[in-house]
Amino acid sequence: MxxxxxxxxxxxxxxxxxxxxxxxxxxxxxxxxxxxxxxxxxxxxxxxxxxxxxxxxxxxxxxxxxxxxxxxxxxxxxxxxxxxxxxxxxxxxxxxxxxxxxxxxxxxxxxxxxxxxxxxxxxxxxxxxxxxxxxxxxxIAKSVAVPACAPAPVASPAFDEAKVAKWIETAIGQSSGKCLSLSGLGKFMLDRHGVSKAQLPAATWKTFLKGNPRFTVDAGDMVRLVKKKPPQDGGPFFDIG
CATH class of the missing domain: 3.40.50.1010 (5'-nuclease)
Structure with a gap:
């Protein structure tokens, strides 16, 4: 059939x-x-x-x-x-x-x-x-994009205050007037060493520098080194270099 x-x-x-x-x-x-x-x-x-x-x-x-x-x-x-x-x-x-x-x-x-x-x-x-x-x-359902695998967060390296201070000393020592403006210092640190203001333990470069006895910031926001002098009365003191 x-x-x-x-x-x-x-x-x-x-x-x-x-x-x-x-x-x-x-x-x-x-x-x-x-x-x-x-x-x-x-x-x-x-x-x-x-x-x-x-x-x-x-x-x-x-x-x-x-x-x-x-x-x-x-x-x-x-x-x-x-x-x-x-x-x-x-x-x-x-x-x-x-x-x-x-x-x-x-x-x-x-x-x-x-x-x-x-x-x-x-x-x-x-x-x-x-x-x-x-x-x-x-x-129809709204689309929600979900990544297949989110990248693991990368921990930021610890801020090395001593190393940063050493870089600043070197920069000031190599400058013609033995001083740097705050803006110039910030640019130098970012361009040369990749250190930005956001990485500082302080709110600004000025605050950070004022917390370190090796540096002084004058009224014109110029950064200078404070040089050690031999003690006169048995104790250490500093002077602006």
Whole structure:
């Protein structure tokens, strides 16, 4: 007995999908495509945006990336034009628009005026004008990027006050006037030794230097060395060099 395979045609409506690629994350691409697939037969599947920033959407594989070029609202305008074209010239009766841009409410209403069943896809809340203007709305989960493995924190090296003081002494000793401005010292320490103000145990270079008896900072914010002199009365004292 010969068995015949009966193929039933897919009578579901053909669904044209238009995605605002600059308004939604490409991480949502698979969810958007799945939502559109559940609505009917596959029709146009287009995503709009500046082509130089569409690599994530291109990687999805089943979407046609439409380059809207750079420019304010360029992607929105091109999407609206081609959606209307699909309805009025291409005969599309079900159009899915994936976006969270409230301005697409105008497009949704105009398509509905022409008898098109408009399905919104996105992450909009119930009060979003675009969502309200659609015939139906499919909410998808917001994408949260989670790194596969967070890098282990790198401990900052301990601040070596004696070494930093020695570097400062050397810098002052090599300067022509045997002194350095606070700003010049800060730049020197950062450029030469990679030591910034943020690494200091004090709030500023001035405070740090004033806490060290080897240095003095005058009223003009010039840093000088304090040189030791032989004691005169049995105790040590310092003088500005």
């Amino acid at each position: 010969k068995l015949e395979t009966v193929i039933h045609p897919d009578t579901r409506p053909c669904v044209a999908l238009f995605i605002d690629g600059e308004n939604l994350s490409p991480d949502l691409a698979d969810q958007i495509v799945a939502a559109a697939t559940g609505l009917g037969r596959r029709g146009l599947r287009r995503v709009y945006g500046d082509a130089t920033r569409m690599s994530g959407w291109r990687a999805q594989g089943s979407l046609q990336v439409i380059d809207s070029a750079q420019g304010k609202n360029a992607a929105d305008m091109l999407l609206a034009i081609e959606a209307m074209e699909a309805a009025l010239l291409g005969g599309a009766r079900t159009i899915a628009i994936a976006s969270r841009d409230r301005d697409f409410s105008h497009l949704a209403r105009k398509l509905s005026d022409h008898g098109v069943h408009v399905v919104g896809i996105g992450t909009a809340g119930p009060d979003c004008p675009f969502r309200k203007a659609c015939s139906d709305y499919r909410n």
